[in-house]
Amino acid sequence: MTKPGVVLGTEDAVVAAAAAARHFSFPPPRTGGDSCRKLAAQVDLGAAAVTGSWLDSMKASSPRHKLMAPLAAADPEHDDWMERHPSALDRFDALAAAAKGKQVAVFLDYDGTLSPIVEDPDNAVMTDEMREAVRGVAARFPTAIVSGRGRDKVFDFVGLEELYYAGSHGMDIRGPTADPNNPNGKEARSVLCQPASEFLPVISEVYAALVDKVETSIPGAKVENNKFCLSVHFRCVEESAWGALFEQVRSVLKDYPGLRLTQGRKVLEVRPMIKWDKGKALEFLLGALGYGDDGRGDEVFPIYVGDDRTDEDAFKVLRARGQGAGILVSKFPKETCATFSLREPGEVRDFLRRLVLLDGTNT
Numbered sequence: 001m002t003k004p005g006v007v008l009g010t011e012d013a014v015v016a017a018a019a020a021a022r023h024f025s026f027p028p029p030r031t032g033g034d035s036c037r038k039l040a041a042q043v044d045l046g047a048a049a050v051t052g053s054w055l056d057s058m059k060a061s062s063p064r065h066k067l068m069a070p071l072a073a074a075d076p077e078h079d080d081w082m083e084r085h086p087s088a089l090d091r092f093d094a095l096a097a098a099a100k101g102k103q104v105a106v107f108l109d110y111d112g113t114l115s116p117i118v119e120d121p122d123n124a125v126m127t128d129e130m131r132e133a134v135r136g137v138a139a140r141f142p143t144a145i146v147s148g149r150g151r152d153k154v155f156d157f158v159g160l161e162e163l164y165y166a167g168s169h170g171m172d173i174r175g176p177t178a179d180p181n182n183p184n185g186k187e188a189r190s191v192l193c194q195p196a197s198e199f200l201p202v203i204s205e206v207y208a209a210l211v212d213k214v215e216t217s218i219p220g221a222k223v224e225n226n227k228f229c230l231s232v233h234f235r236c237v238e239e240s241a242w243g244a245l246f247e248q249v250r251s252v253l254k255d256y257p258g259l260r261l262t263q264g265r266k267v268l269e270v271r272p273m274i275k276w277d278k279g280k281a282l283e284f285l286l287g288a289l290g291y292g293d294d295g296r297g298d299e300v301f302p303i304y305v306g307d308d309r310t311d312e313d314a315f316k317v318l319r320a321r322g323q324g325a326g327i328l329v330s331k332f333p334k335e336t337c338a339t340f341s342l343r344e345p346g347e348v349r350d351f352l353r354r355l356v357l358l359d360g361t362n363t
């Protein structure tokens with residue numbers, strides 16, 4: 001079946017899109033375009049892997065760019081990037097017009113999107129204001145959290161039963177356990193997807209090995225068990241020890257060819273070697289909501305908000321479907337497949353509050 005792009009519902013949308021800057025096109029072209037090159041979250045772990053290239057990549061995961069503050073507005077790099085990835089708040093009207101008449105569905109990454117990045121992953125709480133904004137959106141639209149965290153852990157942080165949760169980078173999906181529009185009782189929707197369940201024993205084994213080898217020998221390193229995947233944090237590790245940390249991780253993983261290594265923000269992620277990522281989770285959830293390839297796929301307007309390399313897989317899915325809005329949370333110009341940008345979680349909260357006010361045709 002051919003998938004049509006989003007059909008703008010009003011004249012306003014056409015005018016708004018036409019007014020967009022020269023490098024910016026919305027709805028996005030289905031094949032990606034210049035700004036959507038292959039973004040490698042995964043790095044080769046084989047014999048040819050050079051520690052130097054890993055180090056470059058680890059440094060790139062924590063860029064020290066100039067802040068995108070108003071003062072930086074004269075910066076050509078900043079201007080060019082903002083032209084290609086305008087603020088979702090500034091372009092909210094165009095986005096709302098494109099969504100008109102469609103079912104909005106909202107997908108939210110957690111760390112760096114709903115909660116600010118902090119040194120200790122166990123302290124990455126979200127504010128009550130953010131929780132209320134998410135609660136408001138979930139009362140209007142199907143809403144999912146898509147996180148690298150273990151599903152139970154991210155649920156503990158968010159604490160809203162009416163959401164879908166896709167933990168472990170989408171390898172552990174569960175539907176809502178309560179319906180905000182059905183105050184008379186709980187509704188446990190039977191959505192469940194665990195494509196990597198056979199890897200549970202090996203992940204536990206590697207977790208123990210990494211704690212033993214990396215945490216004990218590299219000061220500041222922290223290994224986090226996210227159930228179907230693991231995080232090796234180096235945010236609190238001296239940069240001079242990053243190479244040693246990578247070598248330790250590689251020496252553990254060499255005995256586990258079924259696992260692969262990817263990168264996030266000052267974190268190495270150990271994941272099963274299966275074709276599953278946040279993009280697949282997004283496709284699964286859209287299908288579960290009745291908007292898969294085989295059904296009413298063109299009737300939905302998915303909005304995906306995320307800050308990390310792993311979120312690029314979801315942005316790519318939206319590009320490929322030629323619909324919805326990918327929104328990258330970043331203060332710095334970054335290569336991305338997202339269409340829009342927001343600078344930090346405070347802007348995400350403001351965006352969610354505006355979404356709640358969309359007129360009634362989007363429910």
Ligand SMILES: O=P(O)(O)OC[C@H]1O[C@H](O[C@H]2O[C@H](CO)[C@@H](O)[C@H](O)[C@H]2O)[C@H](O)[C@@H](O)[C@@H]1O
Pocket residue numbers: 109110111112116117118119120121124146147148149224226231233235264265266267269308310
């Ligand atoms: O997909 P996400 O919800 O963004 O999860 C990705 C990883 O996020 C967490 O690590 C990141 O946030 C930490 C807390 O702010 C920060 O200390 C760390 O440097 C970041 O990489 C989480 O701890 C990881 O397990 C997730 O995989």
